[in-house]
Amino acid sequence: MAEPRYWDIRHVEGAVTHVDIDNGVVESAGTSFFNRALLRVLGEHGWGVLTIENYASCSEKEIRDYIGRALQLARVTEEDVVLADAPSGMLPVPPLAEDPRDVSLEEKCGLLAGIEAAARLPGIASTRGRYTEDEGRVHFRDSSGNEYEYALCRSGFSVLAVARRGELMQMGRESEHTLSGLNLRHRQDMGRTAAERALALLDARPAKGGRMRALLDPELAGVFAHEAIGHASEGDLVKEGASIIKGRIGERIGNEILNIVDDPTLPEFGFEPVDAEGVAVARTEIIRNGVLSSYLHDRQTLAAVGDGIAGHARAVPGDVPVVRMSNTYIENGDASFDELLEACGTGILLAGSRGGQVDPGRGVFQFNAEYGYIVENGELGAMVRDVSLSGEILSTLHAIVLCGNDRKMHQGYCGKAGQSVPVSDGAPHVLLEEAVVGGSGA
Amino acid sequence: MHKGHDRDDVIDRILAKGADLCDEVEVFFTEGESVSAELKRSIVGEAHAARSWGIGIRTIRDGRIGASSTNDPSRWEDCLDAAIAGGTLATPQEWHGLPGPVTLSGSVPVFDPNITVAIEPAREMLRGLLAGAASWPVDVIGGSAGLSRSSVAIANSAGVHYTSERTGVGVSLEAIAGTSTGYEFDRSRFLDIDPFRVGEQAAFFAARSAGGGDIATGSYDVILSPVAVAQLLGNVLVPALSGRNVHAGRSFLAGKLGEQVLGETISVVDDPFARGMGSTLFDAEGVPTRRLAFIEEGVLSSYAYDLRTAYRYSEKTTASAVRGGAGGSPSIGIHNLLIEGPRHDIADERAVYAHDLVGAHTANPVTGDFSVELSNAFWMEGGDYAEPIRKAMLAGNVFSMFGAVDGLGRESRVVGSMILPPVRFKSMQVIGT
Structure with a gap:
């Protein structure tokens, strides 16, 4: 049988622990186990890909058999895949301040219950707290002799409060996820904040849709960076013709004050010590002074497209590596919050995020704020609810006219190709001209 | 397929051991195989094959419900222990038992014996997608065609043991005309989907949405x-x-x-x-x-x-x-x-x-x-x-x-x-x- 041009195996074994507390009742708490490996083999043309069960107990002969099977599969492929050379190497995993695995499930339940109970303010009809902890031991090896092993433990919680007054209901939600250790202690403030937001939203009006100046808070502006440019810069989309910014390296696509970065080396929620195909991770400046500088790449898309570095491949256990964002952010400018408000004049402040989505080929994105405030004459006015923002990638980046100096990162999960990976997004407060705001208010 | 871990064997072991440790036990079991072929633009870039195996165990003791799951057959005992351990933290609730067995009448349309889980038929469906997409002046961004078979079982300590064999087929295609995109998909448990039509629709939306x-x-x-x-x-x-x-x-x-x-x-x-x-x-x-x-x-x-x-x-x-x-x-x-x-x-x-x-x-x-x-x-x-x-x-x-x-x-x-x-x-x- 023919020999493969390249192969790699990524095996992840670990456990997921969760606690779910609903209105003071521990609905469920417990641990589940997973053990998955993925083998990729490069045949004469393209990839043969196999999920392997019980990889840990596989003999070398069994692995050779799997490689043979994957090579058979690859025979239907036509694409002549080329892998760019890329530096190997692994960063140390950031230390855990308090290892969640050293804390009993019972204690975690108690801590979460405290946060959830703190959300039970007068007027709150429903509260829910959830904790998740995901520990995985990753083992990577490839046909070039690279081999890596590391373990990561991500954990975090969310708290939801629903306020009710007669027929009227509103919700508030807070969450924090981390890879630097247990974050459940002394966090009752998060429960209260969620509850206070839900109560305040009972008196908020639906936003009136239309074009206006919009000030985005750091969480929402981070989602903006992720949806408005992050996805479109992913090398696989560029390679397949699905990104509106393909062929635009060196072009001014945004205001010159705008710098947007993806950095998997930051010890934030999207950190990776080494990427999913064994490549050393490094910071990529997607936009520098408004100019498109780099795409995000894996080895294959780097070879096919150029302009950037590999090291951005990520994968959930047992699935194929795909070009993904990690920690994506807009860099600080120098405006204070008051200066931003004054520059906004009349418009809207949008805050918090219920998520977003982009069609990178069409260049149109949408994302939703949890709440907002009318801005009048540089001052915050009435609270509004259910407000979203949409835009076109190529025009909206020019519309960012001012960046604050208060960047913060927020954690979340990003879905692509059926895989959901942990990411963080961040930004300072940013001011957007001519934003298309969606709302049902008259 | 799984030496020593075939379905009924692992279910029986869990039910037997669980019966000693708690009031009631339930096992949800899935096993399956799937293949898919992926288009990168209009040529095949990847061919995938996977087997899956998984159990979910639920235990009930004094109204405390615990659950755990694993896809590792060698860890079913850890999984059972974890379910029971989790249950000790759950708030006890009113509970009147898992359901007992009944005779299930009739059948549901979930299995097509004509579905073969092999890469060639998936490759053939990609040809259909591409032929359909050629009906409109567009570029294909990507597409996918897959076939699967799975077996699902639910068993519990009250005597329920139901199984179901299922098949699946799915295709999708994404196309672009300038900066106008179109996406279409279809999934079925039978070989009754029309890849040509799906490709044609995706291309239609991309082409007709332009301008x-x-x-x-x-x-x-x-x-x-x-x-x-x-x-x-x-x-x-x-x-x-x-x-x-x-x-x-x-x-x-x-x-x-x-x-x-x-x-x-x-x-x-x-x-x-x-x-x-x-x-x-x-x-x-x-x-x-x-x-x-x-x-x-x-x-x-x-x-x-x-x-x-x-x-x-x-x-x-x-x-x-x-x-x-x-x-x-x-x-x-x-x-x-x-x-x-x-x-x-x-x-x-x-x-x-x-x-x-x-x-x-x-x-x-x-x-x-x-x-x-x-x-x-x-x-x-x-x-x-x-x-x-x-x-x-x-x-x-x-x-x-x-x-x-x-x-x-x-x-x-x-x-x-x-x-x-x-x-x-x-x-x-x-x-x-």
Whole structure:
């Protein structure tokens, strides 16, 4: 049988622990186990890909058999895949301040219950707290002799409060996820904040849709960076013709004050010590002074497209590596919050995020704020609810006219190709001209 | 396939060991194989094959419910121990036992003996997708074709042991014309999907959406495709029907049983026996399924319950348990959700049509308020697509818009665990440019 041009195996074994507390009742708490490996083999043309069960107990002969099977599969492929050379190497995993695995499930339940109970303010009809902890031991090896092993433990919680007054209901939600250790202690403030937001939203009006100046808070502006440019810069989309910014390296696509970065080396929620195909991770400046500088790449898309570095491949256990964002952010400018408000004049402040989505080929994105405030004459006015923002990638980046100096990162999960990976997004407060705001208010 | 870990053997071991350690035990077992071939632009870039194996164990002791899951056959004992350990922390609840066995009558359409899980037929379906896409002047971005077989079993210490063999086939294609994109897909449990048609539709949307005009902000009649309707219902209506959300005070529909909640010609039904992706004779905790009317001619008639929620609130289970809950436990869901009502030619009079939505998951699940971007939006008139619309947002409230349904289209399609027609709505707020 023919020999493969390249192969790699990524095996992840670990456990997921969760606690779910609903209105003071521990609905469920417990641990589940997973053990998955993925083998990729490069045949004469393209990839043969196999999920392997019980990889840990596989003999070398069994692995050779799997490689043979994957090579058979690859025979239907036509694409002549080329892998760019890329530096190997692994960063140390950031230390855990308090290892969640050293804390009993019972204690975690108690801590979460405290946060959830703190959300039970007068007027709150429903509260829910959830904790998740995901520990995985990753083992990577490839046909070039690279081999890596590391373990990561991500954990975090969310708290939801629903306020009710007669027929009227509103919700508030807070969450924090981390890879630097247990974050459940002394966090009752998060429960209260969620509850206070839900109560305040009972008196908020639906936003009136239309074009206006919009000030985005750091969480929402981070989602903006992720949806408005992050996805479109992913090398696989560029390679397949699905990104509106393909062929635009060196072009001014945004205001010159705008710098947007993806950095998997930051010890934030999207950190990776080494990427999913064994490549050393490094910071990529997607936009520098408004100019498109780099795409995000894996080895294959780097070879096919150029302009950037590999090291951005990520994968959930047992699935194929795909070009993904990690920690994506807009860099600080120098405006204070008051200066931003004054520059906004009349418009809207949008805050918090219920998520977003982009069609990178069409260049149109949408994302939703949890709440907002009318801005009048540089001052915050009435609270509004259910407000979203949409835009076109190529025009909206020019519309960012001012960046604050208060960047913060927020954690979340990003879905692509059926895989959901942990990411963080961040930004300072940013001011957007001519934003298309969606709302049902008259 | 799995030496020493075949289905009945591992189930029997878990039930036997569990019987010594707790009051009741339940095992949910899945095993399957799948292949898929992936297009990168218009050529095949990847060929995948996978086998899957998984168990979810639930234990009950003194009204304390524990659950755990694993895909590692060698860890079934750890999994059982973890379920019991988790259960000791759960708040005890009213509990009247797992269901006992009954004779399941009839069958559901979930298995096609003609489906072969091999790469060649997947490759052949890609050819069909590409041939269809060639009907319009577009570039193919990517596509996928896959085939699968799976085996599902639910067994418990009360004597239930049901199994179901299932097959699946799915295709999708994404195309672009300039900066106009189109995406179409289809999934079935039978070899009855038409890859050519799916490719042709994706290319049609990409080609025909190019060169769209602006629309002024205002109030318009809007027709949403089954795909768009499924996104709004899945993010808002389905969670609002969950008995758990109702009793936890998080559902817009709480306290509204017997009330008019949708337009008076509209019914919403979960039909596990329909020909869809969620068809099944038993739910995820071994309760025989039945046709469940949630909303009858606009009047709310039932919520969805699983066993634990039903026992806790003195209700009856509606056999609505599905797998996918945290840590391998069942949760409340739907099998095949249908919208019923009089069918019309809904596209005769001019309206804004949208094939897809961008950002439907950002809808407010508690209140039903949403504002989303439209994908592949057109003016529709005389039953056909007219001018494309370049960019528009749609804002509203899922409950009030379904209260103002102007008509259901004639043809339904399967979208995930729903079977839906296109729906026409009166006077929706559209934010243009």
